[in-house]
Amino acid sequence: MTVSPQLDNRFRAAAAAEGLLDVAYDVTDSPVGPLLLAVSERGLCRISYDAEPERQLESLARTFGARVLRSPRPLGEVKRELDEYFAGARRSFDLRVDIERLTPFNRSVLEELARVPYGSLTTYGALAGQAGRRRAARAVGMIMNRNPIPIVLPCHRVVGSTGSLVGYAGGLERKEALLRLEGSLLVDRSE
Amino acid sequence: MMETVAIPPFETLYLEHRDEVFGFLVRRLGRDRAEDAFQETFLRALRGYARLRHGEHLRAWLYTIAARVAVDEHRRRRSPEAPREEAVRDSRPEYAELEHLADGLPAKERAAVVLRYGYDLSYADIGMALGSSEEAARQAASSGVRRLRQRRIEIS
Numbered sequence: 001m002t003v004s005p006q007l008d009n010r011f012r013a014a015a016a017a018e019g020l021l022d023v024a025y026d027v028t029d030s031p032v033g034p035l036l037l038a039v040s041e042r043g044l045c046r047i048s049y050d051a052e053p054e055r056q057l058e059s060l061a062r063t064f065g066a067r068v069l070r071s072p073r074p075l076g077e078v079k080r081e082l083d084e085y086f087a088g089a090r091r092s093f094d095l096r097v098d099i100e101r102l103t104p105f106n107r108s109v110l111e112e113l114a115r116v117p118y119g120s121l122t123t124y125g126a127l128a129g130q131a132g133r134r135r136a137a138r139a140v141g142m143i144m145n146r147n148p149i150p151i152v153l154p155c156h157r158v159v160g161s162t163g164s165l166v167g168y169a170g171g172l173e174r175k176e177a178l179l180r181l182e183g184s185l186l187v188d189r190s191e
Numbered sequence: 192m193m194e195t196v197a198i199p200p201f202e203t204l205y206l207e208h209r210d211e212v213f214g215f216l217v218r219r220l221g222r223d224r225a226e227d228a229f230q231e232t233f234l235r236a237l238r239g240y241a242r243l244r245h246g247e248h249l250r251a252w253l254y255t256i257a258a259r260v261a262v263d264e265h266r267r268r269r270s271p272e273a274p275r276e277e278a279v280r281d282s283r284p285e286y287a288e289l290e291h292l293a294d295g296l297p298a299k300e301r302a303a304v305v306l307r308y309g310y311d312l313s314y315a316d317i318g319m320a321l322g323s324s325e326e327a328a329r330q331a332a333s334s335g336v337r338r339l340r341q342r343r344i345e346i347s
Contacts, residue, residue: 003210066200066201067201
């Protein structure tokens with residue numbers, strides 16, 4: 001016997017409202033493709049370009065606890081700010097993020113990253129220096145590659161010392177699209 | 192030694208079993224009352240989920256919760272007219288007693304015994320809960336009962 005969408009939604013909303021979830025997630029559309037968004041009780045804990053949520057659920061459960069459920073309501077504010085960002089109406093996010101389970105160096109790099117302003121670029125080396133380990137550019141590259149909250153923690157603003165885009169976990173096209181949106185990529189390399 | 196089965200993300204468990212659990216509740220309670228019981232079942236499951244130590248027999252575990260919710264729902268329905276004395280005399284429901292007694296049984300037998308004699312489920316439903324056949328459910332329940340009797344004799 002099939003559970004009606006109304007009943008399904010009612011349960012999902014009640015589970016979140018009663019505070020029974022380790023992680024609430026949802027999938028949303030964006031100009032750079034579908035995004036999986038997830039919040040823990042501490043704040044936004046994951047943005048993934050992977051459109052197949054099932055692949056993310058295991059990793060969310062391992063990191064934050066097994067009570068992982070799709071529940072749109074807790075993601076409302078995150079979606080609204082992302083929509084505004086993609087519409088060009090928002091230049092910084094007012095969202096709490098949950099990066100507590102990362103290593104201290106990883107965290108301090110991401111905290112520095114969060115300070116890189118909209119429309120500007122930095123380099124892996126510069127970011128390493130700001131986090132107190134001047135020579136750790138490669139490590140910073142790895143941390144960018146595994147950034148759990150891309151877009152909001154703007155690893156797309158980090159480029160190589162020669163100005164080349166280098167790489168992006170979500171694919172270089174997405175990095176270009178985000179930089180173009182922010183007006184910091186003047187030459188459209190796709191032409 | 193068998194490796195312990197990992198506890199899946201709740202979403203996975205929910206998607207896999209929501210329809211059959213709902214069907215079970217509709218059979219026990221009728222469609223109207225099944226909707227509230229459905230939500231209550233999965234909310235209770237979520238409340239207990241963080242305390243689970245492994246992911247084995249999760250389906251039977253869900254059915255046990257659903258069966259308990261159905262019993263509670265029946266009691267709730269009856270209670271406005273029922274006199275209070277009854278509640279005092281019978282403060283501990285039979286199924287709670289049985290769950291306690293059956294605690295030391297292997298998981299599958301324990302679920303079968305509790306669902307059969309505590310919640311009065313049919314062997315077809317128990318088979319579904321255990322992910323096995325009706326016949327296997329019957330066998331699990333009877334070998335569970337045998338084991339309980341033996342233990343009783345040893346104790347006394």
